[in-house]
Amino acid sequence: MVAALDAKAQALGAGIGMAVTKAQALSPGLIVLDADPAADGEGLHKLALWALQRISPVVMADPPDGLVIDTTGTEHLHGGEAAMLTTLVERFAAAGVEARAAIADTWGAAHAVARFLRPPTLVIPPGEVVAVLRPLPLAALRLGPDTVTGLRTLGFETIGDLLDQPRAPLTLRFGPEVGRRLDQALGLLAEPVDPVRPSELVEVRRVFGEPIGAAETIARYIGKLVEALCAELEKRGLGARRLDLLFHRVDNTLQVIRVGTAQPVRDRKRLTRLLCDRIETIDPGFGIEILVLVAIESEPVSDRQTISSLVEAPEPDVSDLIDVLANRVGENRLCRFVPVQSDVPERSVARVPPLAPETGATWEGDWPRPPRLLSRPEPIETMALLPDHPPVWFTWRGIRRRVRRADGPERIRGEWWTRDAEMTAVRDYFRVEDESGERFWLFRSGDGERAETGSQSWFLHGIFG
Amino acid sequence: MPDRAANPVIADLQQRIAHLEGGAGRVREVLPFGIAQIDSRLPGGGLALGALHEVAGGGNGAVDGAAAALFAAGIAARAKGKVLWIVTRADLFAPAIAQAGLAPDRVIHVEAGDEKALLACFEEGLRHGGLGAVVAETAHLSMTASRRLQLAAEASHTIGMAMRRWRRQTEAGDFGQPTASATRWRVSVLPSAPLPVPGLGRARWLVELIRAKAGESADFEVEACDAKGCIALPSEVADRPPQKEVWRRVASA
Numbered sequence: 001m002v003a004a005l006d007a008k009a010q011a012l013g014a015g016i017g018m019a020v021t022k023a024q025a026l027s028p029g030l031i032v033l034d035a036d037p038a039a040d041g042e043g044l045h046k047l048a049l050w051a052l053q054r055i056s057p058v059v060m061a062d063p064p065d066g067l068v069i070d071t072t073g074t075e076h077l078h079g080g081e082a083a084m085l086t087t088l089v090e091r092f093a094a095a096g097v098e099a100r101a102a103i104a105d106t107w108g109a110a111h112a113v114a115r116f117l118r119p120p121t122l123v124i125p126p127g128e129v130v131a132v133l134r135p136l137p138l139a140a141l142r143l144g145p146d147t148v149t150g151l152r153t154l155g156f157e158t159i160g161d162l163l164d165q166p167r168a169p170l171t172l173r174f175g176p177e178v179g180r181r182l183d184q185a186l187g188l189l190a191e192p193v194d195p196v197r198p199s200e201l202v203e204v205r206r207v208f209g210e211p212i213g214a215a216e217t218i219a220r221y222i223g224k225l226v227e228a229l230c231a232e233l234e235k236r237g238l239g240a241r242r243l244d245l246l247f248h249r250v251d252n253t254l255q256v257i258r259v260g261t262a263q264p265v266r267d268r269k270r271l272t273r274l275l276c277d278r279i280e281t282i283d284p285g286f287g288i289e290i291l292v293l294v295a296i297e298s299e300p301v302s303d304r305q306t307i308s309s310l311v312e313a314p315e316p317d318v319s320d321l322i323d324v325l326a327n328r329v330g331e332n333r334l335c336r337f338v339p340v341q342s343d344v345p346e347r348s349v350a351r352v353p354p355l356a357p358e359t360g361a362t363w364e365g366d367w368p369r370p371p372r373l374l375s376r377p378e379p380i381e382t383m384a385l386l387p388d389h390p391p392v393w394f395t396w397r398g399i400r401r402r403v404r405r406a407d408g409p410e411r412i413r414g415e416w417w418t419r420d421a422e423m424t425a426v427r428d429y430f431r432v433e434d435e436s437g438e439r440f441w442l443f444r445s446g447d448g449e450r451a452e453t454g455s456q457s458w459f460l461h462g463i464f465g
Numbered sequence: 466m467p468d469r470a471a472n473p474v475i476a477d478l479q480q481r482i483a484h485l486e487g488g489a490g491r492v493r494e495v496l497p498f499g500i501a502q503i504d505s506r507l508p509g510g511g512l513a514l515g516a517l518h519e520v521a522g523g524g525n526g527a528v529d530g531a532a533a534a535l536f537a538a539g540i541a542a543r544a545k546g547k548v549l550w551i552v553t554r555a556d557l558f559a560p561a562i563a564q565a566g567l568a569p570d571r572v573i574h575v576e577a578g579d580e581k582a583l584l585a586c587f588e589e590g591l592r593h594g595g596l597g598a599v600v601a602e603t604a605h606l607s608m609t610a611s612r613r614l615q616l617a618a619e620a621s622h623t624i625g626m627a628m629r630r631w632r633r634q635t636e637a638g639d640f641g642q643p644t645a646s647a648t649r650w651r652v653s654v655l656p657s658a659p660l661p662v663p664g665l666g667r668a669r670w671l672v673e674l675i676r677a678k679a680g681e682s683a684d685f686e687v688e689a690c691d692a693k694g695c696i697a698l699p700s701e702v703a704d705r706p707p708q709k710e711v712w713r714r715v716a717s718a
Contacts, residue, residue, distance in 0.1 A: 328585065334574070362568055435656075465531040465536070
């Protein structure tokens with residue numbers, strides 16, 4: 001029997017559930033591999049562990065081919081839900097795994113949307129689950145094949161058909177499964193996620209006899225947990241890069257704080273600070289009964305001798321500030337800008353992480369650069385003498401300005417090695433000053449003589465101070 | 466303020482006020498501009514460390530904030546240590562900041578999602594103490610927020626610079642609202658110095674000290690930051706003969 005096949009085989013007419021001999025008869029060169037469910041399961045478990053480190057603290061393998069990720073409270077670290085899904089699918093694609101992803105209010109709905117709707121990534125806004133689920137086929141409900149066939153015999157095709165029916169006759173005929181799956185997809189019935197936990201993780205937990213809820217109490221116990229965790233990390237010579245604090249509430253739901261650090265850390269104060277910063281995102285509900293603190297990612301850290309203050313003042317360490325800010329606004333929103341060897345202004349700047357090694361490099365060249373660069377050069381109307389005179393006047397955003405003084409041209413050629421279209425492209429940059437003293441950075445696309453170098457139209461690219 | 470310190474009664478009063486303000490026994494450190502005309506107008510002889518300062522652009526600069534950014538970069542370049550630069554709109558072009566003396570290795574850029582997150586990051590940066598300066602491009606700064614920032618800066622001796630930058634020209638009237646900052650500057654562009662050949666000379670600014678705590682407002686015409694972040698007086702101002710007015714004021718004080 002064929003258990004799985006790729007897109008090419010599907011195009012040849014093979015299908016899941018077909019006998020292997022029949023598939024081979026369809027196309028003689030078909031490559032057949034024995035199905036190995038155990039290895040598949042193991043691979044899925046590995047993927048789950050990867051997602052646990054990168055995406056979210058609550059990840060569960062959903063055999064045979066899915067991952068369930070609870071992203072609540074982690075999407076801001078990845079730049080929003082849509083961006084998170086796109087990166088996730090791209091990361092998988094780079095590793096050779098074709099993946100589809102969806103975010104919805106419930107596990108059931110996300111499961112259905114990821115498998116039965118066309119776009120590879122999709123975010124269903126809260127509250128729109130019912131509208132999205134209605135047109136989907138019954139198979140999207142995670143029901144057994146027999147039940148689906150039975151329901152189709154009765155004339156049900158989509159989930160919407162089922163929703164409009166009274167429950168009792170369905171339950172009588174097919175058992176409680178149909179109603180349960182429907183409720184789970186709609187969020188009427190809770191569906192717990194049992195997160196994967198690799199065994200070698202450093203983990204400390206605390207069970208409370210009486211559930212706790214006050215922020216001060218939580219903060220106190222976070223301090224105690226961090227102390228225990230740091231002792232354990234020290235024993236192993238490790239420092240934490242990513243920490244998860246899991247709150248098990250009395251109503252059997254899970255809430256999570258995840259924090260990351262730029263360098264491995266096992267400083268008690270810093271970790272406590274990072275975790276306590278996020279307490280207000282936790283809703284204790286009726287109380288918290290178990291607190292679990294896990295170092296999801298840890299790296300070896302060695303003690304360093306600090307510089308003696310007799311010789312020179314130590315450079316103040318800002319890595320703790322960077323951690324605090326990164327956990328507040330998102331890691332990718334902190335950066336340092338470094339020079340890139342490129343004359344094209346918008347390509348001459350690259351972003352690196354704030355704690356990347358310092359190179360001392362700076363931008364070369366004596367031409368002044370404007371402190372404000374428009375993300376996209378804006379077309380302006382000008383009158384200028386060709387080929388290499390600055391404009392006499394120009395109109396930008398509806399205001400006409402007469403040019404009093406100007407400097408240029410600074411000729412910047414296209415980078416033929418990046419794109420063919422830039423082979424002959426030229427930009428001539430001018431610094432101009434209008435009558436009131438405002439200074440602008442203009443350029444003409446083209447060298448003013450030959451048409452192949454550009455459109456010869458003028459743009460405003462930056463504002464000088 | 467040498468002209469006022471000449472009177473022993475006023476000097477004594479000033480000392481007592483400083484004592485009441487809680488700064489007793491602590492020498493207020495300053496970052497001088499290196500220009501006598503400007504430094505003498507600032508209490509302590511320079512821009513106070515551990516204080517909040519406001520900078521805004523004048524005219525169209527209130528929206529683009531180009532000159533104000535360079536002015537702030539020049540001050541940050543002369544402060545010691547790393548600099549945190551927080552924005553909500555990412556249109557800062559790093560090479561220009563480097564040309565004002567602020568090496569790219571020293572600046573950590575933060576893109577805050579909204580004004581609230583920006584103020585939180587601003588305060589966090591000021592509170593930390595390991596930074597030389599924190600620059601934040603913000604449109605709104607309430608009295609409460611500025612007081613929090615001022616207190617955070619006082620505790621850590623970090624220069625806080627709130628770069629006021631608005632979405633529209635009409636919102637710039639917000640700059641008149643009172644805040645707890647120590648000084649308030651407005652930087653507007655002026656036509657550059659004429660050159661004997663076609664070209665553009667060193668940029669010039671009109672720097673207005675609109676408000677200074679325990680000081681008087683003033684305005685200066687200066688030349689923009691050089692590669693070390695220092696502003697300079699135009700040569701015709703720096704080298705002119707001493708004005709008679711200055712003497713008359715001392716005599717009347």
